[in-house]
Amino acid sequence: MRRRSISVHPINARREAYGEFHRLMTQMLEDDEKFVSYLRMKQDKFDQLLKPVSEDLTKTATNFCKPSSPEERLVFTL
Template sequence: MDDREIVAFGVALLYLRRRRPRRRIWVHEILQGREQHGEFHRLVQELRLDGERFQRYFRLDREQFDRLLSTVGPVITMTTTNYRRPIPPAERLAICLRFLATGDS
């Protein structure tokens, strides 16, 4: 690379860095209410009361879900940071199982 190519590369890099919009919020306002209004915190908690529907929804019964959660829970637990709270292991597992059961994201 000669000097002109290095300068052109540097200018292009500065241009790209300048154009990238800065993130003003970490979690969108709509998603901040997921602990009160989200699928896991409302629907799944109601499904736990009805074993048959829980089994149809996740393809596992409640005992299997709890046993699987106790096995993989420590592995899928994320640490809390100053910026945001992590998704709890039970919710992570529920999302994964629902995807595997239906293929829907």
């Protein structure tokens, strides 16, 4: 089996700056129509859905990687 040369690919390391979630979510939070169009629910419903599952979607950060936020993981699922 081949060993990995890097733990996190540089593209993934910059996901907070260039990733779809981080770019679009800031715009969608300002525009309700875009939010509904993208996630098929209003912001308050998304927050209602996130509240009970956010603890289950939270991962512990390590020295090696920063996990996706519960909001990001829920958007991936939807």
